[in-house]
Amino acid sequence: MDTLSEAYKGIPLNLGDIIPLDFSSPPPTLPDSHAWFQPSDDDCSFDDPASSMPIIDFLDPKATELIGLACEKWGAFQLKNHGIPLDVIQGTEEEVKRLFSLPTEQKLKALRSPGGASGYGRARISPFFPKSMWHEGFTIIGSSARDVKKIWPDDYARFCDRMENYEKEMKVLAERLTEMLFDMLKIPEEKRKWVVTSDISEVLQLNFFPSCPEPDRAMGLAPHTDTSILTIVQSPSTGLQLFKEGKGWINVHPHPNSLIVHLGDLLHIISNGRFCSPLHRVTLNETRKRYSIAYFYTPPVDYVLSPSLSGDNSPVALFRDVTVKEYHEIRAQKFGNSLSLVRI
Numbered sequence: 001m002d003t004l005s006e007a008y009k010g011i012p013l014n015l016g017d018i019i020p021l022d023f024s025s026p027p028p029t030l031p032d033s034h035a036w037f038q039p040s041d042d043d044c045s046f047d048d049p050a051s052s053m054p055i056i057d058f059l060d061p062k063a064t065e066l067i068g069l070a071c072e073k074w075g076a077f078q079l080k081n082h083g084i085p086l087d088v089i090q091g092t093e094e095e096v097k098r099l100f101s102l103p104t105e106q107k108l109k110a111l112r113s114p115g116g117a118s119g120y121g122r123a124r125i126s127p128f129f130p131k132s133m134w135h136e137g138f139t140i141i142g143s144s145a146r147d148v149k150k151i152w153p154d155d156y157a158r159f160c161d162r163m164e165n166y167e168k169e170m171k172v173l174a175e176r177l178t179e180m181l182f183d184m185l186k187i188p189e190e191k192r193k194w195v196v197t198s199d200i201s202e203v204l205q206l207n208f209f210p211s212c213p214e215p216d217r218a219m220g221l222a223p224h225t226d227t228s229i230l231t232i233v234q235s236p237s238t239g240l241q242l243f244k245e246g247k248g249w250i251n252v253h254p255h256p257n258s259l260i261v262h263l264g265d266l267l268h269i270i271s272n273g274r275f276c277s278p279l280h281r282v283t284l285n286e287t288r289k290r291y292s293i294a295y296f297y298t299p300p301v302d303y304v305l306s307p308s309l310s311g312d313n314s315p316v317a318l319f320r321d322v323t324v325k326e327y328h329e330i331r332a333q334k335f336g337n338s339l340s341l342v343r344i
């Protein structure tokens, strides 16, 4: 079976777009290669309690209705009482910290290959931006063992087991949410059989944002939408921002023991534009490092994404049919333009 990795093979990157800055001995001032803004730039991000991302309790009898509204208005929400055991979250967080605190040369042993999608390196979206991000990533597609053995030849099992377990838990939650959203969109049975199969294309993205000497001039993760049905993000610290039309960049303040769910481009297409795929980015801090774990839930690569014209969705198709693999290939080449390229 094809995997998502195949979609990137045809578009190899330069090593310069894969190797992160050596953050173990960071420069004392922000290098020009990482300076996105001038000191005088007003980047207009803000905190407004009246317009913050909804926090939804999964045990609330009204949860389905609230999730539907949040997906229409925000394309994102925080989820309390999500059912993922705390020890699974903490164990995964511990491994992520252990991985990123390794010496640079050890992490570089698992460097992503130029045409590859898994392993250690810069964000896959790096080539689309003129400046570099203050970030290191580690991408897991399928089993992490092949990459992790290069880093810890004799001691890889605990990391791999914890990641695998985390993915299993995330998959169950992603399935529940997807079934709920597909009910709202009135997706017919034959278009949703994949949800309960093991054939999905899931990706686990581990992110590390070191503390930064000039956080206001640098960028953790540049503005992007996700190429998924939905993404479940776990991070205890602030840094994530969502772009809201007419308002600007809104800070997300993680609620204790909650997960952040945002919808991706694939659901935006399936919902015929009814559910948003929010633009988001990550900002930095001068003294605090930040870690995040993003689980991308995606149908099998040969699944055809077709806009649903039933229910409350627009009755006229806004997008053409496109397979998951084809959409990933478009994204790998065109990035921010991708949705407009499948618009009718």
Ligand SMILES: O=C(O)CCC(=O)C(=O)O
Pocket: 205, 207, 221, 226, 233, 235, 239, 240, 280, 282, 291, 292, 293, 294
């Ligand atoms: O770190 C975060 O909060 C978000 C990460 C993210 O957007 C991504 O990995 O695509």
Ligand SMILES: [Fe+2]
Pocket: 224, 225, 226, 231, 280
């Ligand atoms: Fe993202």
